[in-house]
Amino acid sequence: MRLNKKGTGDIYRNFRCRDAVRLCEPHPGYPLATFQLFLVIYSIMNKIIERVRLSDEVYKIVVEAPLIAEERKPGQFVIVQRDAEFAERIPLTIADADAKKGTITMIFQTVGSSTHKLALLNVGDSIQNILGPLGRPTHIEKVGTVVCVGGGIGVAPMYPIAQGMKEAGNRLIIIMGARNKSLLIMEDQMRAIADELIVVTDDGSYGRKALVTEPLKELCEKDPKPAQVVVIGPPIMMKFCAETTRPFAVPTLVSLNTIMIDGTGMCGGCRVTVGGKTKFVCVDGPEFDGHQVDFSNMLLRMSSYKDVETAAHEKCHLEMEAEKLEGRS
Amino acid sequence: MSNHPDAEVLKKNAAEILAGLKDKTLSARDRIAIPPQEMPAQDPKVRCHNMGEVAVGYSEEQARVEALRCLQCKTAPCVASCPVKINIPGFIVKVAEGRFDEALSIVRQSNLFPAICGRVCPQEVQCQSTCTVGKSLKSLEKAVSIGRLERFVADEERRAGKSDSPVLPPKTGKKVAVVGSGPAGLAAAADLAKAGHAVTVFEGFHKPGGVMIYGIPEFRLPKEIVSREIEALKKLGVTIDLNFLVGRTRALKDLFKKDGFDAIFVGTGAGLPKFMDIPGENMVGVFSANEYLTRSNLMKAYDREHADTPIFHAKRVAVLGGGNVAMDAARTALRMGADKVYVVYRRTEKEMPARVEEVIHAGEEGVEFHFLENAKRILGDEKNRVTGMECLSYTLGEPDASGRRSPVVVEGSEHVLDVDAVIVAIGNESAPLLPQTNPDIAVTRRGNIIVDETGKTSLDNVYAGGDIVLGAATVILAMGEGRRAAASINKLLAGT
Numbered sequence A: 001m002r003l004n005k006k007g008t009g010d011i012y013r014n015f016r017c018r019d020a021v022r023l024c025e026p027h028p029g030y031p032l033a034t035f036q037l038f039l040v041i042y043s044i045m046n047k048i049i050e051r052v053r054l055s056d057e058v059y060k061i062v063v064e065a066p067l068i069a070e071e072r073k074p075g076q077f078v079i080v081q082r083d084a085e086f087a088e089r090i091p092l093t094i095a096d097a098d099a100k101k102g103t104i105t106m107i108f109q110t111v112g113s114s115t116h117k118l119a120l121l122n123v124g125d126s127i128q129n130i131l132g133p134l135g136r137p138t139h140i141e142k143v144g145t146v147v148c149v150g151g152g153i154g155v156a157p158m159y160p161i162a163q164g165m166k167e168a169g170n171r172l173i174i175i176m177g178a179r180n181k182s183l184l185i186m187e188d189q190m191r192a193i194a195d196e197l198i199v200v201t202d203d204g205s206y207g208r209k210a211l212v213t214e215p216l217k218e219l220c221e222k223d224p225k226p227a228q229v230v231v232i233g234p235p236i237m238m239k240f241c242a243e244t245t246r247p248f249a250v251p252t253l254v255s256l257n258t259i260m261i262d263g264t265g266m267c268g269g270c271r272v273t274v275g276g277k278t279k280f281v282c283v284d285g286p287e288f289d290g291h292q293v294d295f296s297n298m299l300l301r302m303s304s305y306k307d308v309e310t311a312a313h314e315k316c317h318l319e320m321e322a323e324k325l326e327g328r329s
Numbered sequence B: 001m002s003n004h005p006d007a008e009v010l011k012k013n014a015a016e017i018l019a020g021l022k023d024k025t026l027s028a029r030d031r032i033a034i035p036p037q038e039m040p041a042q043d044p045k046v047r048c049h050n051m052g053e054v055a056v057g058y059s060e061e062q063a064r065v066e067a068l069r070c071l072q073c074k075t076a077p078c079v080a081s082c083p084v085k086i087n088i089p090g091f092i093v094k095v096a097e098g099r100f101d102e103a104l105s106i107v108r109q110s111n112l113f114p115a116i117c118g119r120v121c122p123q124e125v126q127c128q129s130t131c132t133v134g135k136s137l138k139s140l141e142k143a144v145s146i147g148r149l150e151r152f153v154a155d156e157e158r159r160a161g162k163s164d165s166p167v168l169p170p171k172t173g174k175k176v177a178v179v180g181s182g183p184a185g186l187a188a189a190a191d192l193a194k195a196g197h198a199v200t201v202f203e204g205f206h207k208p209g210g211v212m213i214y215g216i217p218e219f220r221l222p223k224e225i226v227s228r229e230i231e232a233l234k235k236l237g238v239t240i241d242l243n244f245l246v247g248r249t250r251a252l253k254d255l256f257k258k259d260g261f262d263a264i265f266v267g268t269g270a271g272l273p274k275f276m277d278i279p280g281e282n283m284v285g286v287f288s289a290n291e292y293l294t295r296s297n298l299m300k301a302y303d304r305e306h307a308d309t310p311i312f313h314a315k316r317v318a319v320l321g322g323g324n325v326a327m328d329a330a331r332t333a334l335r336m337g338a339d340k341v342y343v344v345y346r347r348t349e350k351e352m353p354a355r356v357e358e359v360i361h362a363g364e365e366g367v368e369f370h371f372l373e374n375a376k377r378i379l380g381d382e383k384n385r386v387t388g389m390e391c392l393s394y395t396l397g398e399p400d401a402s403g404r405r406s407p408v409v410v411e412g413s414e415h416v417l418d419v420d421a422v423i424v425a426i427g428n429e430s431a432p433l434l435p436q437t438n439p440d441i442a443v444t445r446r447g448n449i450i451v452d453e454t455g456k457t458s459l460d461n462v463y464a465g466g467d468i469v470l471g472a473a474t475v476i477l478a479m480g481e482g483r484r485a486a487a488s489i490n491k492l493l494a495g496t
Helices: A010-024 A033-044 A066-071 A113-119 A152-167 A187-193 A213-221 A235-248 A295-302 A306-325 B007-021 B028-033 B060-068 B088-096 B100-110 B114-120 B132-136 B146-159 B183-194 B223-235 B252-257 B289-296 B324-335 B356-365 B433-437 B475-494
Strands: A048-053 A058-064 A077-081 A090-093 A096-098 A103-109 A129-134 A145-151 A171-178 A196-201 A228-232 A252-255 A271-274 A277-280 A287-289 B175-179 B198-202 B239-241 B263-266 B286-288 B316-320 B340-345 B368-371 B373-380 B386-399 B405-409 B415-417 B421-424 B462-464
Touching (some): A058 A113, A066 A096, A066 A129, A077 A103, A090 A103, A090 A113, A096 A152, A103 A113, A103 A152, A145 A213, A145 A235, A152 A171, A152 A228, A152 A252, A171 A187, A171 A213, A196 A213, A213 A235, A228 A235, A235 A252, A271 A295, B007 B060, B028 B132, B060 B088, B088 B100, B088 B146, B100 B146, B114 B146, B114 B223, B114 B475, B175 B183, B183 B223, B223 B239, B252 B263, B286 B289, B289 B324, B289 B421, B324 B356, B340 B373, B462 B475
Parallel strands (some): A145 A171, A228 A252, B175 B198, B175 B263, B198 B239, B263 B462, B286 B421, B316 B340, B316 B421, B340 B368
Antiparallel strands (some): A048 A058, A096 A103, A252 A287, A271 A277, B386 B405, B386 B415
């Protein structure tokens, strides 16, 4: 097993090594040692086997996590923590998984200090803690025409949902949007599964120059209108997509990614108001009826630690820039 | 305020008492006359700025003097009111004799985690509530300090750097899964491992210990003590698998099917925080106590230099509730730099469910109590940030089902408390995940798993205990439940 060469979090990992060694010793009358060894090995994994910088602030990492790869379903997420002592636990969506290889793919944007630190890990490094899959899976069934709207890195978690919708026999229309061409991700994968793919950019540097709400509105005006819309992206985009579909009464699912600590229903930090009731994104969601979500309150709640995040972002960004100058990325 | 007991002075006084009693045969009257030993603690003015343990523990001299106060009642009412029936007079007599190892062995026969229980058990409503010494002196506070003595013998072993290497029992070849590593799960795991089963504890968090790690703060239960108890468990051969959420990472039934476990104990606790359901509760600056404490304890947000997890900086904090969790949250808020911390509780001090010692400590540190008050709504600015809390006053009416007098609102008593953060500590409900992912397990209307008298659930070979069964209770009750279920599982597996 390989230790993190930066030397962070090694105490814990060493301890796990010893555990594994202990369990490797012959255990008379302990036929379960093999199983236990298997479990220990699984928990020391989380090794990064691929790392790609997709754009300035967007990274893709493929991580060994066989149990999660086996169980995960579209719409679910993981909680990631770089090291157990002082790192933050952050929710990340699962963009893809390969049950045979035992890997999951995560695509994330560097927004705070934790995502920046995550972006600094190399192939071969391990992420100490990954918990999942979490949240209720997307309800997937054949309903007719489904429009999947992905904005920015929201395209990543949309991919498994779109796949599922397609496999269930739906006609799949995908709208993907970004601020500019360089921030567009996964276009080829999406094109491969969509019956119709609409690409938009805010600045017109690629595809149609529009916000995602424009083509969405046009689709809602058609007859027959879509049977289902699923939206994942920045909160403000999800809010406006929900407003776009509301007059047409097209059922609109949004997938929320609020502030979380445990991800298991224990802290309530992720709570949102849905239809006047308090719901926990981690266990009641992450998907909710977009027409019922109080986005204004959610946006304000998500800015609870804005001051801390902004400071961290600036500091980390300088480090990232320095790293880029050093020729890595 | 500065009448807080100094450890050295208390130790010196105890030594003098001990010298005076040397070689004397003590009558019951003599014993009752021995002054109760105060718990030495950090100075409140100092400790409200640090995370170090508040109660520093008895010295050897103090422990022996306190132990001499025990009358060794033949009827031992204390044992009857201990949830796990520790042989209390038995261990106390050994403390008096200075045979601390033997005292600890006696405690351990009934309680596997004395360093923890000695610190967090509500002794004044359990063992100490029936103590004859307290009754004779007509003061509950003057009962023999059984909890402090329990803590002392456990700490003494740690101080001496001793730890027993357990004799491992012959392996049965059976596998048992324990879901959750809180008090119930750990107690069950220990008994199951001692019976020779291969035990794996599954924990969702990245550290084991459940509420003892995420909830109870460092200043009340140092995490090093919890870790030590968990290390002891590992020596028994127990495997702890972290970041593993049964129900999501593996379905409960797959633990049987895919992993070949023979039995499962579910001890997932009462982790779902309750909210007040009042206007403004989802504003920025309103937290469940679970969130606030988890940020501070598990995520170490109190260590601002190193921790990545932020904690909300508030200057004036209102904590809603009157239990231990409310005390923990209030005292943590002080340590995070709040100038004013109010505990708002709709009954009076007498009805507070918190341990008496915690209430006293909180008061000494400067927490202000607003009794007979409750929140009506939370006020905020245009950015939804908390600016105040509107409260109502209450009086006490007739006793309710719990026997406590129920609060009655005083009409027109609205008034505003000037605060910039609100922490809701009004209790927890059962963890929703396992019932949610296993609809066939029988639960009550409140989501608590239903078990029979052996701890068995409606599913074969699946047992449950602790807060997931009881609703939010105490560490010691959860441990008792875990042990009961473990005994049933041991019996079940012996018969197969």
